[in-house]
Amino acid sequence: MVFIGGAGNMAGAVIGGMVANGYPADKIVATGRDEQKLKAFCDRTGVHGRTDNLAAVKEADVVVLSVKPQVMQALCETIAPEVSANKPLVITLAAGIPLSAYQRWLGAGVPIVRAMPNTPALVGTGVTGLYAGEGVTDEHKSVATQMAQAVGIAQWVAEESGIDEIIAVSGSxxxxxxxxxxxxxxxxxxxxxxxxxxxxxxxxxxxxxxxxxxxxxxxxxxxxxxxxxxxxxxxxxxxxxxxxxxxxxxxxxxxxxxxxxxxxxxxxxx
The missing domain is CATH 1.10.3730.10 (ProC C-terminal domain-like)
Known part of the structure; x- marks a missing residue:
């Protein structure tokens, strides 16, 4: 499992929760641009660190996107060659970006889950809204649920508009x-x-x-x-x-x- 932007606050909380709940740290890769911050995070959690996003996702079965919305398009277009070829499960933690945008940026046929965690996830008492795009299997949903439950509770919605309702209740x-x-x-x-x-x-x-x-x-x-x-x-x-x-x-x-x-x-x- 690869976390792009994994040394950031939200992804870091999710990784920490997963490791604390028994997920093998050596099966997680976190990426980041600040080498010193990334090293400190990896030393603390036991996960692997990479600074090259494209190389990190090359053999990943799950890719978690945790960067600011304004840089998401550039990131997706950078990793698109590997993601579109291998079609790993992509879970995005960014607020506000619809699945249609990710499908354009990453290519058709990539299974994508939108996840909307709230800030109490930072202390293990969060709520994460989840919506599955086309091609997301029950196994994929189980992976996303496990990730969300590492920092609180998970709530799946049947329609993408349900994420807006989750934001109104729990996100904000x-x-x-x-x-x-x-x-x-x-x-x-x-x-x-x-x-x-x-x-x-x-x-x-x-x-x-x-x-x-x-x-x-x-x-x-x-x-x-x-x-x-x-x-x-x-x-x-x-x-x-x-x-x-x-x-x-x-x-x-x-x-x-x-x-x-x-x-x-x-x-x-x-």
Whole structure:
């Protein structure tokens, strides 16, 4: 398995997760342009390092693309001679680029999976949306699932547009929670709490709520009701959120997010 751009943050997290879960490090090749950074990464993880992308993919059965979207076309055109000839499974971690673009850049008949991980993958608690293009077999899907589960959970979608929905929920979702945390910290500080204390309590509360929701055998609506006493403090706060239109605002924000993801795919496909 070859990771192009493998010493970067996201690919590095995936590789680290795979190795930690028992995938043989000596069967992974990571490529990068910065030789010093690449060597340090390989020394730390035990994987092989290469600086020549074309040579690295020559005999690969799986090629993972993890470079910035703006350089993806140039990369694909560089490795296209080997990829189009050998047709390895290609898994792309780049956001926004549709399969049609990869098919043009890499050649017809190459099995491609779009993977959309989110930033919590960096700490092993990510969500990765996955979409399989034409020619992707069940064995290919198993490989992609294993890769995604090394850093969290995997969610396959039946249509490519489903990746936009994954982005709206999980890809961009961490920022929604960070915004809410930031607002809580700011409000607590304005009320007189030390900012460091406000941050510590807010983050621990968010962590505890998420763990409780994952472990519970009831939905989050019931968990919310469990915290609320009639005419109590929590009920008053929740009513203020509802009167302020928080549910509708969240829905509108997620709709805008998915729409922008679709727009970006069209822009990057030109």
């Amino acid at each position: 979702g961490p920022a929604y929670y960070f915004q809410f945390m930031e607002s809580m910290i700011d409000a607590a500080e304005k009320a007189g709490m030390d900012r460091a204390d406000a941050e510590r309590l807010t983050l621990q509360t968010a962590l505890g709520a998420a763990k409780l929701a994952v472990a519970a055998d009831v939905d989050v609506a019931q968990l919310k009701r469990n915290v609320m006493s009639p005419n109590g403090t929590t009920e008053r706060a929740i009513k203020r959120f509802q009167e302020g239109g928080l549910p509708q605002l969240v829905e509108q924000a997620m709709t805008d997010c998915a729409a922008r993801a679709a727009e970006m795919a069209q822009e990057l496909d030109k």
